[in-house]
Amino acid sequence: MAKNWKKVLLAGVVSLSLVATGFAANEVLRTPDVSAKSASSQAPGQLKKQAESQLDEIIERGYIRVGMTGDYKPFTYLNPETKQYEGYDVDAMKELGKDLGVDVQFVNTTWSTMMKDLQDDKFDIAVGGVTRNTARQKTAYVSQGYISFGKAPLIRAEDKDKYLTIEDINKPSVRIGVNPGGTNEVFVREHLKNANVTVVPNNLDIPHLVADGTYDVMITDTIEAITYAKADSRLYAALTDKPFTNSEKGYMIPRGDFEYASYLEMWIDEMKLQGKFDEIHKKWLE
Numbered sequence: 001m002a003k004n005w006k007k008v009l010l011a012g013v014v015s016l017s018l019v020a021t022g023f024a025a026n027e028v029l030r031t032p033d034v035s036a037k038s039a040s041s042q043a044p045g046q047l048k049k050q051a052e053s054q055l056d057e058i059i060e061r062g063y064i065r066v067g068m069t070g071d072y073k074p075f076t077y078l079n080p081e082t083k084q085y086e087g088y089d090v091d092a093m094k095e096l097g098k099d100l101g102v103d104v105q106f107v108n109t110t111w112s113t114m115m116k117d118l119q120d121d122k123f124d125i126a127v128g129g130v131t132r133n134t135a136r137q138k139t140a141y142v143s144q145g146y147i148s149f150g151k152a153p154l155i156r157a158e159d160k161d162k163y164l165t166i167e168d169i170n171k172p173s174v175r176i177g178v179n180p181g182g183t184n185e186v187f188v189r190e191h192l193k194n195a196n197v198t199v200v201p202n203n204l205d206i207p208h209l210v211a212d213g214t215y216d217v218m219i220t221d222t223i224e225a226i227t228y229a230k231a232d233s234r235l236y237a238a239l240t241d242k243p244f245t246n247s248e249k250g251y252m253i254p255r256g257d258f259e260y261a262s263y264l265e266m267w268i269d270e271m272k273l274q275g276k277f278d279e280i281h282k283k284w285l286e
Contacts, residue, residue, distance in 0.1 A: 053259035058124055063103040066093045067123035069110055071179070071203040074227045074284040075249070076128030078108070088284040089127040092146075095276055096125075099267055111203075112181030115139055118254060125253050125264075129221065131183045132250040141255040143264050146277055147223070150243025151187050154210060154218040154225040157236040166244065169217055170194045177215035179203035187245065188219050211235050223285065 058064045068085065070078030075089045085106045097104040107123040118126050118140055132142045155163050163169050169176070174195045178188045179202075188197055198215065200206050206218045207228040218225075225237035251268075253260060271277050 054124060054254065054257050055260040055263050058102060059100060061102075063105050064093075064097060064100060064125065065105050065107050065123035067107045067109040067114060067117055067126040068128035069114070069203070070108060070128070072129040073204075073224060075223075077204075087128070088147075088280055089129070091280045091283065092271070092277070093125075093127060095271065096267060099270075110181060111179060114181075114252075118252065121254075125251055127251050129224070130250055130252050131221075132248050133183065136252060139255070140252045141257075141261050142252050143250040143261075144268055145248025145250050146268055146271070147249045147281070149221045149223050149247060149249065150240075151184070151219055151245045151247075152222045152225050152237065152239045152243040154207060154220055154228055155216065155236050155238055156210060156213070157234055159216065160236045160238060163217060163238060166191055169219075172196055174217060175215045176217045176219065177206040177209050178219060179206065183247075184219050184221075191244070192219070207232065207235060227285075 068076040068089065070076050070085055072087075074087050076085060076087045078085055090106070093104050093106075107117075109117045109122070109126070114126050114130075115136070117123065126140075130136075130142070132145055136142050153163050153169060163174075168174075170192045172194055176188060176192060176195045176197045177200045178185050178197060180199045185199065188195070195217075200209065206215065206220075209215050210218050211232055211234040222237065222240040222243050226240055229235045229237040251264060253264060255261075
């Protein structure tokens with residue numbers, strides 16, 4: 001009888017232990033689930049709905065806003081007679097509009113205010129001879145390059161053997177005209193500190209001022225220098241085969257928008273693959 005009593009007592013203790021263990025185990029297993037769910041719900045991405053990509057916004061509204069200066073041939077030029085923008089990047093942006101299925105609206109900006117205007121949502125993309133560099137990439141997103149160039153001097157044809165190096169130009173006697181706020185001015189301020197530098201508000205004025213003798217040198221992109229030298233026999237695009245720098249042009253959009261940036265990169269790839277950039281290059285640069 002005593003043995004039977006002991007067996008019953010032992011069985012009861014074991015049963016209680018199993019119930020208690022199961023309860024504790026259930027709580028141990030359940031607690032991490034609750035904590036994980038709580039942490040997940042508090043994650044930044046869960047606190048608000050993800051913002052819509054600017055790409056979707058452009059397509060929904062039916063037009064893309066393109067910021068450009070209109071003063072940088074052959075990439076962008078605001079024709080005073082027609083009041084219309086024309087140039088390499090104007091044609092490229094029309095192709096972009098076609099691909100998106102939207103209209104293109106050109107918005108005037110300046111080199112000094114371009115970055116702020118982009119950040120202030122005055123336009124969706126900045127184009128027109130925008131140089132790719134890490135300084136801009138810190139604040140915006142600059143696409144892959146679509147054309148290569150370098151900084152070179154635009155001078156008078158009679159001086160073509162006079163200005164062959166940085167040292168030839170970096171003298172107090174050499175008068176330089178440069179447009180404000182862009183990479184041309186950055187180059188001049190960094191490399192031509194001894195020269196007599198004048199900032200000219202309108203970039204379109206500088207080539208003519210070099211031609212008529214007001215200034216001796218305009219530091220600009222090889223492409224722009226060649227364009228002006230072709231248009232005016234008084235001018236000479238020096239060192240275009242061996243420019244002072246080597247860079248590329250790109251298109252600039254607000255940073256932090258993966259979908260928009262990914263689309264832009266693929267569009268540029270397609271423009272290259274399908275020969276669209278080649279067609280535009282022949283029209284404006286050959």
